[in-house]
Amino acid sequence: MESKIRKRIYPKEDVCIGCHLCEVYCILAHSGSKDLVKAFNKKDRPSPRVTVEEKDGYYITFALQCRHCDDPLCIKACITGAMYRDEKTGVIMCDESKCVGCWTCILVCPYGAIRRGENKKVASKCDLCIERGTPICVENCPNEALELKEV
C-alpha cells in the first residue's frame, strides 16, 4: 500500500561546526563526473541538496536536507507530477525531465529544503543518495553532526 521513508537524516546543531563539507560532498555526489575539481569548475555545477543554516553573528549552524515527509506537501502541490515518492525506498524524488520550475514545491515545503537547481530551471532536492546507498553528507561530516536514523 503506502510507502514511507524508513531512514531520515537528523542534524545536531550543538556539534555542527559550519564547515559546509556536507554541501561540497553533496555537489560531488550529484555531479556527472564524480570528480571534485571537475564538478566545481563546471559552469553549471549541481547545487547542493543540503543547506548549512547559518546567520551572521550567531554561533549556531546545522545542516538541513529534505525530511522525506510522511505527508508530503511538495508531491501534492506539484503541478506537473514531477515530484513523487519512490515506492521501494520511500524517498521523495523529483523527475527533473517533468519539472518546469514553477517552484510551487518551494512555496509549500515547510523545511525550505527544495532549491532551484542548476540553471534555476528545475527543482533540486535531497535523494538520500539513493544511487550510492548511503548519504554522502552523513559519511563525510567531520564532526558527526549529521546522523542517519531509522524512523
Next chain:
Amino acid sequence: MRYVIIGNSIAATGCIEGIRRVDTEGEIIVISEEPYSVYSRPLISYWLSGKIGDNDIFYRPGDFYRKNQVKLISGVKATRVDFDGKEVFLETGEGIHYDKLLIATGGKPFVPSIPGPKGNVFTFSNFDDVKAIDRVIFREASVVVVGAGLIGLKAAEALVERGCNVTVVELAGRILSSILDEEGAGIVQKEFEKRGVKFFLENSATKVIGEEDVEAVELKSLDTIQANVLIFAIGVVPNVDIFRGTSLRINRGIPVNSRMETNIPDVYSAGDVAEALDMLTGENRVVPILPNAYIEGEIAGLNMAGKITEYPGGFPMNSIGFFDMHIMTAGLLNPSGGMETIKRMEKNKRIYRKLYIDDGKIAGFMFINSIDRTGIITDLMRQRIDISDFKERLLADNFGFLDLPKEFRKEKILEMV
C-alpha cells in the same frame, strides 16, 4: 463497493490515490468529458509556448489507470445524477450506479456576452483551447487577451514567446489584482511592456468586430484594437450546471464539510467546484488552486473508502513565473481595513517582499524575485506562529531556520515530521 468520480483532473487523481491507500479492491469509475488522461491545466500555457511537448502535459504516468484499477470513461459527458437512485447518467443515456460519488467537475471559464462573431475567439482553460489557439496563431499575429489575472497573463506570456503582438485588457486598475498590490503589479507590468505587451487598464471589451472571425475588438474607452485572435480570461466559475434543480446544495460552488461530504449522503465534492474551509477566514469558499484540489480530492477519497480524515482547511497561494521573474503569494492579500504591513522594495533588482500581519501572525505575503525557501514562511502562516520577535527578518532573502525560536525549530526538525 463502487466509487464513481465525475471529472478527471487533479481532485479526481487525489481521490483515486486516496481511495487506493485504503481500499485496493473496490471498483473505481472515472467519467471525463475531455478525451484525455489526466493532464495538468496549469501546463497548457507551457505547451502553447513550446516549453513542453505533447506527452509532458500529462500529470501521471501512462499506466496510472491500469495500476490503480480505474475504469476511465473519457470523452463522454455526465448529464444528470439521480441522487435518490444513486445513479449517474451519461450523454449516451447509459446509467452508472454508485455507492460513493465524488463530484470533481472543476471550473468553467466565464465568457461575457459581447456582440460580434465567435470565430477565433477562445477561452484559456483546457488542452483543447490551446490546441485550437495553436492552429490559428502565427508570428506577428495580433492577439487581444481580456483579463490580466493569472490565466490571462500566462496566456499573454506564451503568446509573446510565440512571437505574437499581445494586448491585454483589464477591468481593474492594475494587473494581477487578486495577488499583488499597486507596487508589485507595477514591477510585473513593466516586464511585460518591455517585451512589447500593451495594457488597457480600467477598461473592458464591449464589441467584437468582424465577419465570421474576429478582426478587431472595441473597448469601453472606444479604442479599437486590431485582433486576429481574442482570448477571454476573465475568471472561472464552479461547474455546477448539471446539478441545478436537484437536492444538492449549491452556493457559488458545492459546500462541503471537513470530510468533503456534500449535503447528500455518500456524495462528496473536491477541487475547483467545491466550497471547502478556508482556514484563514474560517469560512467555506472556493479556493481554486491545484494543491488544494489534490489535497481535497485525497481527503474525499480516504473518507469515501472509510478512513475518517478531516480537512484542516486551505488558503489561496500561488507560485507563478513570467519570463525571468517569479512571484509567490499566499493568504489574505490587500485586505480591506488597516492591517499591519511590512515591506521591502528594491526597484533596481525588481525585488519586492511584503507581508500582512494580524495580531502577531502572518496573514498573507507577496514576494517578487525573492522566493527561495518561502515554504518556511508559508508554514509559519499555516501554523499561526507568532512572528513578532523576528518579523523584520521575514523581509530578508536569506530568512531561515536560525531566525525561528529555538524550541519551534527543534520540535520541527527533530521530531515533528
